[in-house]
Amino acid sequence: MFALPLLLLLGCTEGGASEQQELEATVLAKHDSAMARMGDIFKLRRNLRTLRDTLATHETDSATLQALSKELEGLNRADEVMMDWMHNYKAPDSLQHEQAMTYLRQELQKIERVQVVMDSTIAAAQKTYKTYEQQQ
Template sequence: MKNQIILILVPFLLLTGCNQGSSEATQQEELEANVMAIHDDAMARMGDIYKLRRSFRSLRDTLAARQTDSATLQALQQQIDELNQADEVMMVWMRNYTAPDSLQPEQAKVYLQQELQKIERVQTVMDSTIQAARKTYQQYEQQK
């Protein structure tokens, strides 16, 4: 009788264990997909940062040639610096990120949760910087 119970329980326990393992793997895959989706979106925003930075430099140079007041030129340079910082925040995250392939499932999950929070902060910094830069550019573009 004991042998029959053991024969019934062992496969059941193995199947239950396999389902939990695949669930952890699925969670890890979903977390990694979320991290990469935000990364990909942020990478697309890098083009916006590049274009805005180029526009600000051109505007700054045009206004400097017209001998615009130094406060305006400093404001434009500050916006360029903020765009550079937003760019650098993304570059730092990318340099520090490594795929969690060599980590145990639980460690990988923790790592990916941390990376998700980091890349969300990067995205917030980039979005707010881009939004502020566009607003500032519109104000100064009229002076051109």
């Protein structure tokens, strides 16, 4: 008589844990995907700085230099957004299931926003770099 309710309770608990593990794995996979783009940010920053410095020595117009500086600032912000998320993320090990699920859903939304910021910033910086690289 007690076995059936106990089995149902254990089944729900295991299912909840599995659901939580899956959600946490999704959050961490999004993080890993975003981290893979950090190399793009570092490379673009280096290339944009070099290009800006080279063009500055050739007395390029200030609008071009400002455009390159603007993209550098954007890449710095994208880097900061990612680092902030990483520093603030805490594994929900000590939370109850529902609290952990709520936390993980919020973190999933945050890391997805980080990805959007990074992707759009990288795309804009690549476009700007290609545009002005030809002026060297």
